[in-house]
Every structure is written in C-alpha cells, then in structure tokens.
Amino acid sequence: MFTVDEAAGLAEKLVAPLGRRWRHVQSVAGRARQLSVVIPDTEGDVLVSAAWLHDIGYSAEIGYTRFHPLDGARYLREHGWPDDVVNLVAHHSGARFEAEERGLATQLDEFPFEDSAALDALVTADLTTGPGGERVTYDERISEILKRYPSDDPVHRTWVKAAPILKESVQRTEARLVGQPR
Template sequence: MTLFGWAFDVAERKLSESLPRRWSHVQGVAERARSLRSAAGEEADLLESAAILHDVGYAPDIATTGFHPLDGAVFLRSIEAPDRLVHLVAHHSYAELEACLRGLSAELSEFTDERGPIRDALWYCDLNTTPDGEEVDARERIAEIKQRYGPGHLVTTFITEAAPELLAAVDRTRQRAEAAVS
C-alpha cells in the first residue's frame, strides 16, 4: 500500500462519519495536491498524504487541545506515521502563528516546520479549497474564513495576521507549478 493509500484510510476512518463536511474538504485538498504532482516530483505521495490528513486533528476522539494541527500531529506520531508527514500536518497553513495566539507554541515546537516547497504546496492546497472541497481562490477563502468566524474571534485575528505569509506560500507554489509545466 502506498503512503497515500494508508493516509486516506486513516483520514476516512476518523472524519467521514463524524465530520462529513471536513471529510469533503480534505478530499478536495488532496485533489489540489494531486494537481501539483509534476511540481512535487518524488514527494508527490507525501504531499497528497499530508493533504488528506492535514485536518485529522478535528476528529472528536483525537481533539485534546482543540488546536487541530497539534492534535493531528500528536495522533499521527502515536500511530507511527512518518516523521515528515507528522511535521507537515503540525505546521500546515501557518499553524505556528495560531499556536502562538492560543498559547500553544511550546507544544507545537516539538514539531519541525520545514519551510520548503512541499510545506508551501500543502498551504496552497488548503487555502485553495472550500469547506465543501471545491476549488477556490486563496484570497476568497481567506475572506470566507473571516466572515464565517466574525470580528473578534481568534481565528479571524489569526487569518488576518497570517494572510501575507499564507499568500506568499500560495504564490511560490503557483510559480513552481508553472515552471514544472514549462
């Protein structure tokens, strides 16, 4: 079984029944990852695996801190997922900033943010996917998140502060994808 096949099975078991909308989202994120196969090269399976698992920490039986990147990474480490996959999940979509806002920086620091093309690509895939799994422009997605959570919510504060870094990763990924095709 491929890494993605294993990751899909884990994500499906944890999300499909308990959180069907989240399950739709992660499947859409994995579709975006699949579209980046040429840019991801030999790491395409890793990217798709991180995409399908990036929100596994929302699963009710996994959520302990309420911060899904951390909860997902702790869970994946406990089932002996590959380290790099665990770290990508822990740091998806600028989790470092949100961990700081939540007072969870020390806990997240157990995991390494690789700050490379695959990490950027995972952020790209997440930000270009609606909660229902459809493709969307990252800027529209950020606006949707702000509207959904409303003013004064920690997530709104986070996404507002994170937007420049998130969009920079999206732009870098788009450039890498275009270069891989030409």
C-alpha cells in the same frame, strides 16, 4: 512505512463523520496530487498523505487540545507515521500563527518547522479549496474564513496576521507550476 492509501483510509475513518469537512479533505488531497509536480518525486506521496491527514485533528476521537494541527500531528506521531508527514500536518496552513494566538506555540514546537516547497504546496491545496470542497482563489478562501469567525475569535485574529505571509506560499507554488505539464 505508510502509504497514501492508508492515509486516505485513516482520514475517511476520522473525518468522514464530520460531513462537509470530509469533502474539503478529499478535494485538498486531489489538489495536492496535482501540485506534487512542483516538488521532488520522492516527496509526492508525503505531500498527498499529509493532505489526506491535515484535518484529522478535528475528530473528537483524537482532538484533545482542540487545536487540530497539534492534535493530528500528535496522533500521527504516536502511531508511527513518518516525521515528514507528521510535521506537514503540524504546520499546515499557518498553524504556527494560530498556535501563538492560542498559547500553544511551545507545544507546536515539538514538531520541527521546515519552510519547504512541500509545505507551500500543502498550504496552496488547503487554502484554494473551500470548506465544502469547491475550488476557490486564495483571496476568496481567506475572505470566507474571516467572515465565518467573529473578529474576537483566535482564528480570525490568526488570519489577519497570517494571510499576507501564506499568500506568499501560494504565489511560490504558482510560480513553480509555470512550465510544468498540466
């Protein structure tokens, strides 16, 4: 069994060389820890580990398909990480929509999709954190993504489709936070 500290260490090894993305990952992991109050205690470390690891697929060391959720999940599976962590990484933040755009849906299907409170929390942590680690609203984050990628890019096309659906994930997480200690 791997620990959150091991996830953080692996993320640092693979993502820190990528500069600003490392600040994003650190902030997403911190936000995931805060959001872990909305999921069962047994899943808290899974969520935080997945938050640390969600962008490792951007590393040139492991990125083969250039679709980071798939590359990251395959790497983690090959190295014996628990399925629940691997599957969260595979499906974080609308990966299923982008896989479709890129013709990689069949490959992503190697990893079971589970619509869960943990996935909602990971989506929320990732999509309320800007590319440099700053806290942003969901709408600000989507606007930033759409501005960064031209309209003919698969990422832009993905977010045009995925944004309303993933906003529901964020709203579910926010609703679960009501009444939780801060």
